[in-house]
Amino acid sequence: MQQRLVDRHPEVPADQLVAQMVPPPTFDEVSFASYIPDPQQPSQAAAVLKAELFADQVTKLHRAASKKSLFGKKKPVSGIGLYLDGGFGVGKTHLLASIFHSVPGPKSFGTFGEVTNLVGALGFNNSVERLAANSVLCIDEFELDDPGDTMLVSRLLSELTARGVSVVATSNTLPGQLGEGRFAASDFMREIKKLGSLFEPIRVDGPDYRHRDLPPAPEPTSPELLAEKASHTPGSTLDEFEALLKHLSTLHPSKYNALIHGVSAVYISGVHTVTDQAVALRIVVLADRLYDAGTPVTVSGAKLDEIFSQEMLDGGYRKKYLRAISRLLALSRFEAPATAS
Template sequence: MQERLVDRHPEVPADQLVAQMVPPPMFDEVSFASYIPAPEEPSQAAAVRKAEEFAGQVAKIHKAGSRKSLFGKKKAVSGAGLYLDGGFGVGKTHLLASIFHSAPAPKSFGTFGELTNLVGALGFVNAVERLSGNSLLCIDEFELDDPGDTTMVSRLLTELSAAGVSIAATSNTLPSQLGEGRFAAQDFLREIKKLGAIFEPVRVDGPDYRHRDLPPAPEPTSPEVLTERAATTPGSTLDDYDALLKHLSTLHPSKYGALIDGVSSVFISGVHPVTDQAVALRIVVLADRLYDAGVPVTVSGAKLDEIFSTEMLDGGYRKKYLRAISRLLALSRFEAAAA
């Protein structure tokens, strides 16, 4: 019988949320040396140098913070901050993972959403306590979606930085522009400026490598072929699009990674554009987890670059939706090539 994601109901203990904060499998082996800057984009080579320098700084700060004074207390050393700003697919996550691999343990790596989920699961005080011993906290796809996140993240990172934790982040938005288009950001300027003061911003320019010299979105597979291919692909799942979206609404986003654990390939029938923001944001999280795990995606119905309506792409979450499309297209091309 064909397995379905909607039949899975994963449970992730809070303690496991901390242990699993490491780079996605596709970034297990990356390094500064394996990042190949585009010759026509000098900011990329400069970003590599900055990231390497920052990694060295992290080790020095952690070592200094571990030393004790004459009175037996640890010396107060503030952490450093690096903020890699740039478009989709320019290698920011590659550099962030390289920084992570270079830093001494303990250290944590996660997306912005995973970090906020961690705080929600553990509670603020417990999360600070568990992360304050780190040499480094890496935050991928840093973004502020609502006022609550702004206040909470500002306080969290301020306390961690004061405790000697260095913080590296990637984003498509400069620190001073976080929250624009999503809520009344001007009401939270003090918090946003506090966040900006933690980081040294570094620009990484260039086109999305996932789209370089690649054809447009693959045509959707017919329903019959989709079912046949799912049945002949070991470890795959086959789900109806609407049923899957409904199932996602019953799970906390922190469980989406566990939802696809062990899945070799995802097949989805009846894909169509969505117009509900809450539904769309769940798709974004699922797309991130699928991309992190390198799980190929094949669909019938609408093309993957049409899953978000024009109105949604023109709204405040445009960057999130474009990132999700970019990642899903990369996964669908991977499946198409394998086929």
Template sequence: MTARLSDRTPQVPPEALVDEMVPPSMFDEVSFESYIPDPNEPSQAAAVEAGREFVTKARKAREGKRSMLGKRSPSQGVGIYLDGGFGVGKTHLLASIYHLMPEPKAFATFVEVTHVVGALGFTASVERLSKHSVICIDEFELDDPGDTMLVSRLLTELTAQGVSIAATSNTLPGQLGEGRFAAQDFLREIRKLSGVFETIRVDGPDYRHRDLPPAPDPASDEDLRALAEKTEGATLDDFDELCAHLAKLHPSKYKALVDGVTLVCVSNVHPASDQTVALRMVVLADRLYDAGIPLMVSGCKLDEIFTEEMLAGGYRKKYLRATSRLLALSRFAEKAT
């Protein structure tokens, strides 16, 4: 019988969350040298150089200055903020920064950072992360004022202790000419840290869908079941049952939920019933994409999960990023079959 994600209930000790703050496996080997800038987008080559300069400054900040007693204390950390559209290689650049910095160091999405603080508490989080040379935060989000202020306060404490911060965020498609406004939003929301960050624009088309056809047609239920049964390590879930199971798990456990899975199959997919369900699907999409797990579905197309009403609301960036990643995963599955 094919396994189901709905039958998995992973247990993740809170203290393990910090140890798991590393780049997704698909970025294990990336570097500035392996980043191929689009020749038609000079901002990409400029971002590579800015990343290299940040590493140099961040290393110096961590080394700090020698006191009159011969001891070294860290200088204030430095910051870099990479702003651009979906799929322009910002995560590749962020992981390249991570790989060049000394241990200990951390790499996590904005949501994962909030999960760490929620699990450990603010004071313990500062204590655990204050010895790090850098905190790399992918997909910094500004749509939840409470989370934004929490992370801003955390980063203020950490930079004062010599920890440098590298962050990425997305500008919506159609607003690529308005990157400065996105940067201004970011700097305004992190108020006390605005002087630390250098903002770098990264333009270009989404490489995940460059010159590719629209969303693949869903499989039939019969074909989906057959694919799951013949694929070792695959899971097969009904969409509604999976959504109900996700509601019982803290999002910090979604990474462990898909650990070791080779293919995720979901039947009877349909537009999300409400924002809560949709936001859980965003987190699951991120964890699947981070792990490079192919996705095959039956029912509606993957670019129809988030309704027009949702896409017009405050979580538009989240939903568009998730759609981009879900489509990429579905194409992984097509190639595998």
């Protein structure tokens, strides 16, 4: 019988939220050595060297913070910060995960949304205590479109760095603003004034590697072929777009990872342009979780680069929507192994 995502109702205990804060499977084995800088983009090689140096500094700081004085007290040490700023798909997450893998534990890795979900689930003080022993907190896709969330995370980072936790974050500069200098970096520094002097911004330029030297994303599949492909793909799910959107509205975004756990491929019928912002933001979170898991996505209906209306792409959440499109297009090029008819 064909599985559906809408039939899944995962529960994720709050105490598992910290334990699961590790790089996604796509970045399990990455390292500084496996990052291949584009020779046409010298900032990439420079970013690798800076990230390696940062990881070395974090390791030394963590060891120093762990040492006790003659009176049995730990020496107070403040954490350091690094901010990787650049366009979509230039390998910032690769570098972020490489830093994570290179430093001693305990350590945590999560998207900006996962960090805010953690604080929401555990409470602010509890989150601080659970992360305070870390050598580093890696935050992917630092977002500035929600002032409340931004200031919440700013306060969290202030508390953690004062207790010796180093922080490294990434963010995207919009493609149309790459020529305007450090757009994202300047916003980042302005929004977290308390931490402005802590973070050293590093630029990572280049084209989106997810689409470099690749053919255009495939056209949407016919509904009949979509159902046939799903039926011949073990472990896959097949959902109608509207039903899936309704189901997502019943789940906290922190559960989306559990929702797709173990799914080999996702098939969605009847995709159309979304005009409701709350719905669109749920699609963004789902796209992030699917991309982290490397789960192939095949659809019928509208093209995946038409899933968000132009009005949305021109609005305040433009960054999120463009990232989601980039990731969904990448996943649409994957093919899950199918069984014989």
